[in-house]
Amino acid sequence: MECMHAAMRSGEVSRLEWTDIDFINRTITLNKPEKRGNPRIFKASVKLVAMFKGLPRTSVKVFGNSPAPHKRTSFLRARKVIARKLQNPRLIRITFHTLRHWKATMLYHQTKDILYVKQFLGHKKIEDTLLYIQLAETIFNETTDEFTVRVAKSLDEARAQKSNRSG
Numbered sequence: 001m002e003c004m005h006a007a008m009r010s011g012e013v014s015r016l017e018w019t020d021i022d023f024i025n026r027t028i029t030l031n032k033p034e035k036r037g038n039p040r041i042f043k044a045s046v047k048l049v050a051m052f053k054g055l056p057r058t059s060v061k062v063f064g065n066s067p068a069p070h071k072r073t074s075f076l077r078a079r080k081v082i083a084r085k086l087q088n089p090r091l092i093r094i095t096f097h098t099l100r101h102w103k104a105t106m107l108y109h110q111t112k113d114i115l116y117v118k119q120f121l122g123h124k125k126i127e128d129t130l131l132y133i134q135l136a137e138t139i140f141n142e143t144t145d146e147f148t149v150r151v152a153k154s155l156d157e158a159r160a161q162k163s164n165r166s167g
Helices: 002-006 010-015 046-053 068-085 089-094 095-109 112-122 131-139 153-165
Strands: 027-030 040-044
Touching: 010 068, 010 095, 010 131, 089 095, 095 131, 112 153
Parallel strands: none
Antiparallel strands: 027 040
16 A cells, blocks of 8 residues: 555544645645654655545545544455455455554665654654664564665755765
């Protein structure tokens, strides 16, 4: 699912409103985070924006006003159909939150920047984010770092990071 790019929790996706999506700048603003998390803004892919544009606008919320149990039932039914079609019963074990964990683990693996992952997930405490270091190290069997990629929000920040490494 494309909302995995934002690693939103299922409740956050359910509360997403049309006014939270900026179709011109391709951003999604998460104003109502769960678990007392921090609000955040995500850059949306062209594909995700196109998918949102294709949805009917029948309510204030992007995914309608149906109760959470109905949405959960739809997810479980779709997951079961996919598992059967692909003849892979392990797919039944995947939850919506599994996608959030996978995105966070991959993001840490790619950037080695736990503070960036913390901000991306909207965590208030770094302790909630440290799990993804262990997951990445276990999955990718990492023992040494040949190189590290950091995330910079601006060109000046990237220059500062480079001068800190070489100085």
